[in-house]
Amino acid sequence: MKNLCYFYIPLAVIILASCSTSEFELEKSVYEPDAVMPSLPAYTEWGYNTFGAFYERKLFTYNDEEVPAKVINSAGMTRFILKGELDRIDYDDYYDGYDPDYTLMSLTFELPDFNPETYTDLVLLNDKVIDLTAPDLDVILVIGTDTVDMDIFDGELEFKRVQHLFVDENPVKVILSGYFGFQALVNGEPVSMSYGRFDVGVDRYDFARY
Numbered sequence: 693m694k695n696l697c698y699f700y701i702p703l704a705v706i707i708l709a710s711c712s713t714s715e716f717e718l719e720k721s722v723y724e725p726d727a728v729m730p731s732l733p734a735y736t737e738w739g740y741n742t743f744g745a746f747y748e749r750k751l752f753t754y755n756d757e758e759v760p761a762k763v764i765n766s767a768g769m770t771r772f773i774l775k776g777e778l779d780r781i782d783y784d785d786y787y788d789g790y791d792p793d794y795t796l797m798s799l800t801f802e803l804p805d806f807n808p809e810t811y812t813d814l815v816l817l818n819d820k821v822i823d824l825t826a827p828d829l830d831v832i833l834v835i836g837t838d839t840v841d842m843d844i845f846d847g848e849l850e851f852k853r854v855q856h857l858f859v860d861e862n863p864v865k866v867i868l869s870g871y872f873g874f875q876a877l878v879n880g881e882p883v884s885m886s887y888g889r890f891d892v893g894v895d896r897y898d899f900a901r902y
């Protein structure tokens with residue numbers, strides 16, 4: 693009999709599909725283009741391990757060589773980290789044989805008043821909206837090796853849906869799906885991170901508490 697994969701949602705269990713996929717397969721990214729903005733991945737809630745946004749007119753997306761998301765709880769602060777690349781070329785050109793031209797980039801959101809002990813506690817973020825202008829948190833943007841000094845004056849991080857993923861009735865990941873965007877002053881000039889969306893899986897190896 694084939695294995696059954698489940699997403700667990702509070703008060704409900706949904707059987708997704710009959711599958712024989714190994715847990716290693718769950719680490720891969722699955723790109724599904726947005727119907728309106730195909731350069732970005734569509735918003736999904738399937739644990740596709742993708743994210744994307746526009747930083748000004750440049751594209752910030754996941755990178756197949758990087759772990760797309762991590763959650764770190766350290767020194768009393770929890771941080772949600774998206775790590776990928778800036779200014780990836782058009783996917784059509786990429787598959788036509790051109791080399792991608794990009795710079796590594798990471799975006800870190802601090803999550804105040806949230807102190808998870810294990811990755812399974814991340815489900816407590818379900819349906820949470822975080823005001824990125826709050827004085828007790830920080831948003832950290834790193835492009836290449838340079839940290840961008842930002843003063844955010846508008847923006848939100850929304851965990852629209854956070855759910856357990858079970859394989860063979862054993863919990864293996866927590867899937868975090870949602871949206872983000874903000875405006876900030878950088879060297880006195882307004883810049884924006886827009887149309888951000890994420891659908892990422894975090895397991896015990898992507899979560900750290902120390």
